[in-house]
Amino acid sequence: MDAPHNELMSALATLLEAGKYSDLTIVCGERRWAVHRAVICSRSGFFDGACSNRFREAETGIIDLSEDEEDAVEHMIKYFYHLDYLVKSRPSSPRARGARSPSPRRPRKLNLALVEDPLLAQAANTTIPSHAIPLTPPDEAASRFESLSLNEKTPMTPHEMEEEADDYFSLAMPEQEVDSAVPHLILHAKMYAIAEKYGIKGLKSLARSKFSTQVEQHWSSAEFPETIQDVYETTVDSDRGLRDIVVQTFRAHPELARRKDVEAVVKETPGVAWDLFRVGWGMPVTA
Structure with missing residues (x-):
C-alpha cells in the first residue's frame, strides 16, 4: 500500500x-x-x-x-x-540537479483510521466509521487522556533504504520535523476552529487529536493559559471537542489551579469557569 x-x-x-x-x-x-x-x-x-x-x-x-x-x-x-498540517515544502529532487540521490527518510505514516477524511479513506482503501473519533470523550470521569498517536515510526534497514532510493525518492514526502519540545497548542486550537468554520470534518478530527497529544505533553507550558481562552472563545458551548480535553487536564493536574496565569484566564473566561465549577461539585459538564 x-x-x-x-x-x-x-x-x-x-x-x-x-x-x-x-x-x-x-x-x-x-x-x-x-x-x-x-x-x-x-x-x-x-x-x-x-x-x-x-x-x-x-x-x-x-x-x-x-x-x-x-x-x-x-x-x-x-x-x-x-492530509496533514505543519508540513514543509518538499525539496527539489537531487536527480533534477544531476546529483546522486541520498538515502531517503522513511515516509511519514499516518494512522489512517484516526482521521475522518474521504480522500484519506480512499487512499487507505478502507471505510472509516463516523464514530472513529468521538468529539466528546466517552468517559468524562477519566483522569488521563487516551493518547492518539498519529505517527508510528518503523526503522528501515540499510538494505531497504538503498532499495527504495531509486523508486520512491521523488514520490515520498519528507518526514515533518516538528520539535516535540515546542508546544503548538494555540495552533491546533485555531485549526480546530477553522475546520469547524469551513466544514472540514477530517481536519477537525486531526486538529483535536494533535491538540490532545500536545496538551498531554505541554499542560505545564506558558502557552497553556492562552490556549484555554482560545478554545473557549472560538468554539460554541455545545462543541465539546477541545473543551473536554481542557477539563480533563484540570482533573489530571489539580496543581494548575495554583498557577497565577491560569487563575487570571479562568476569571476572564466564563465558559471554563462554569465548567470547572460543575466539576468541583461533581456535576456533569455536559447535559
Missing part, C-alpha cells in the same frame, strides 16, 4: 506547489494560493457551496478569507493537499 499512497500524496503536493491546472484562488491578506476546486470543494461544505452557487466567488474564481489568520489559512490549504 505504501507505493500507491506515496504516489497519490506526492501528486497532490505537487499540484499545490506548482499550481498547475489551478482553477481557484484563495486570498488572505497579501497572500494568494492557487488551488483546485476538485480537491478543495470535495472536502469542505463551505467551499463547495461558494463554488457551486451563483455567488461572486463562483464567477470570479477568487475566495477571500482575509478575515482569518494567514497562518491558519495556509495550514488549512496544506491539509487539503498533504
Whole structure:
C-alpha cells in the first residue's frame, strides 16, 4: 500500500506547489494560493457551496478569507493537499540537479483510521466509521487522556533504504520535523476552529487529536493559559471537542489551579469557569 499512497500524496503536493491546472484562488491578506476546486470543494461544505452557487466567488474564481489568520489559512490549504498540517515544502529532487540521490527518510505514516477524511479513506482503501473519533470523550470521569498517536515510526534497514532510493525518492514526502519540545497548542486550537468554520470534518478530527497529544505533553507550558481562552472563545458551548480535553487536564493536574496565569484566564473566561465549577461539585459538564 505504501507505493500507491506515496504516489497519490506526492501528486497532490505537487499540484499545490506548482499550481498547475489551478482553477481557484484563495486570498488572505497579501497572500494568494492557487488551488483546485476538485480537491478543495470535495472536502469542505463551505467551499463547495461558494463554488457551486451563483455567488461572486463562483464567477470570479477568487475566495477571500482575509478575515482569518494567514497562518491558519495556509495550514488549512496544506491539509487539503498533504492530509496533514505543519508540513514543509518538499525539496527539489537531487536527480533534477544531476546529483546522486541520498538515502531517503522513511515516509511519514499516518494512522489512517484516526482521521475522518474521504480522500484519506480512499487512499487507505478502507471505510472509516463516523464514530472513529468521538468529539466528546466517552468517559468524562477519566483522569488521563487516551493518547492518539498519529505517527508510528518503523526503522528501515540499510538494505531497504538503498532499495527504495531509486523508486520512491521523488514520490515520498519528507518526514515533518516538528520539535516535540515546542508546544503548538494555540495552533491546533485555531485549526480546530477553522475546520469547524469551513466544514472540514477530517481536519477537525486531526486538529483535536494533535491538540490532545500536545496538551498531554505541554499542560505545564506558558502557552497553556492562552490556549484555554482560545478554545473557549472560538468554539460554541455545545462543541465539546477541545473543551473536554481542557477539563480533563484540570482533573489530571489539580496543581494548575495554583498557577497565577491560569487563575487570571479562568476569571476572564466564563465558559471554563462554569465548567470547572460543575466539576468541583461533581456535576456533569455536559447535559
